[in-house]
Amino acid sequence: MAIKNLLASLLLAAPVALAHPGHHEKVYAHSALPLERKSLAHCSAEFSKPEFIKRTVEIHGEELARLKRSLGLEAEETPKLRPRDYISVSRIDHKSSKAVSKGMDLSTLFSDAGACMLMPAVDQGPLYVQGEEIRKNITNGEKGIPLTLAIQVVDYKTCQTVPNAYVDIWSSNSTGIYVGVQGYPGMGDPKDASILKGTTLRGVQPTNDHGVASFDSLFPGHYDGRATHIHAIVYLGATKQPQHTITGGRAAHIGQLYFDQSLITAVDKVTPYSSNKMKITQNTADFLFMQGANGDDPIVRYAMVGPNLSDGLFAWIRFGINQQANKAVNPAAWWTDKGGVMNPKGPVSQLTGGGTGGWGGWGKKRAAVEPVEDEE
Numbered sequence: 001m002a003i004k005n006l007l008a009s010l011l012l013a014a015p016v017a018l019a020h021p022g023h024h025e026k027v028y029a030h031s032a033l034p035l036e037r038k039s040l041a042h043c044s045a046e047f048s049k050p051e052f053i054k055r056t057v058e059i060h061g062e063e064l065a066r067l068k069r070s071l072g073l074e075a076e077e078t079p080k081l082r083p084r085d086y087i088s089v090s091r092i093d094h095k096s097s098k099a100v101s102k103g104m105d106l107s108t109l110f111s112d113a114g115a116c117m118l119m120p121a122v123d124q125g126p127l128y129v130q131g132e133e134i135r136k137n138i139t140n141g142e143k144g145i146p147l148t149l150a151i152q153v154v155d156y157k158t159c160q161t162v163p164n165a166y167v168d169i170w171s172s173n174s175t176g177i178y179v180g181v182q183g184y185p186g187m188g189d190p191k192d193a194s195i196l197k198g199t200t201l202r203g204v205q206p207t208n209d210h211g212v213a214s215f216d217s218l219f220p221g222h223y224d225g226r227a228t229h230i231h232a233i234v235y236l237g238a239t240k241q242p243q244h245t246i247t248g249g250r251a252a253h254i255g256q257l258y259f260d261q262s263l264i265t266a267v268d269k270v271t272p273y274s275s276n277k278m279k280i281t282q283n284t285a286d287f288l289f290m291q292g293a294n295g296d297d298p299i300v301r302y303a304m305v306g307p308n309l310s311d312g313l314f315a316w317i318r319f320g321i322n323q324q325a326n327k328a329v330n331p332a333a334w335w336t337d338k339g340g341v342m343n344p345k346g347p348v349s350q351l352t353g354g355g356t357g358g359w360g361g362w363g364k365k366r367a368a369v370e371p372v373e374d375e376e
Helices: 003-008 041-048 050-071 086-091 193-197 261-267 287-293 362-368
Strands: 146-155 166-170 202-206 212-218 229-236 250-258 301-304 313-321 333-336 339-342
Touching: 041 050, 050 146, 050 212, 050 313, 146 166, 146 229, 166 212, 193 339, 202 212, 229 313, 250 287, 250 313
Parallel strands: 146 313
Antiparallel strands: 146 212, 166 202, 166 229, 229 250, 301 313, 333 339
């Protein structure tokens, strides 16, 4: 597989707005970055090394084999890649029709790791909970389509993988609801304090010696105003605590990842996703997707674990990060040994008015929020 040509075509995108609500918000752009900051072409040689590919294949292959064994299956499928702008990216089918059999060369599946993204100007959105537990399975028994997500973290300057980082992800459930944050319009009863006890689809994982962290999650549901997505923060220098959380360190990467529109359409026909009546926002109508996909491809590569969508998905992507970056994080809430606690100076505290679809007056108040800055 011509991985060198594939990876040389990957460019880094720089979304420059708040993760929610997607529209009605003021954009805080960073100063222009040197061109070399927006390309990982110089990494193609490193990513093409047989040992690099071999190790990536082994890690992803073990995950895929684990999922297939749980279903008593042995076959799979793979993804594709093209040069990109946000329209062309939205038209790529990230799932291949190639049959995968036991004993095949998995490098044909995993050598294309998807996007290599450096996102220097996007904050974490209004529904981030800091202090979630280190755990691989973040489903909490919730119903939905199983999704195992593998994220590989690499240094965009050295092209080397980043071990011992912590990847923190969070997303909505199958019906488009985030748990863990109280009072955000459209995300449950704002007076229901029990929402703060929720940790579903929130969790942290360390990267291994090849820079890979993986989660057993669920495919997220859609909601009004945003394309279907998963949030991620990469922490460096954090300390693992006895209660299986992390403290300290710095956020070197804040980003979002997306899915094929055709896959989202198929998922929305499956129970319980089909009960979600909120308006669907297409990838190409989402401002942050446009920013991320103009020059890069923030859509995950994926394969079906079994013959049916309900059997689950295995997805993977690569993040290129600046290890010297120190991005501002202002969580909506903190997870503590006594449960969730709202941040009195967090994003939700800046809301004015109510509303549905998860926005309310967020956009009106956004102008008061300080822009996120890179610190190098």
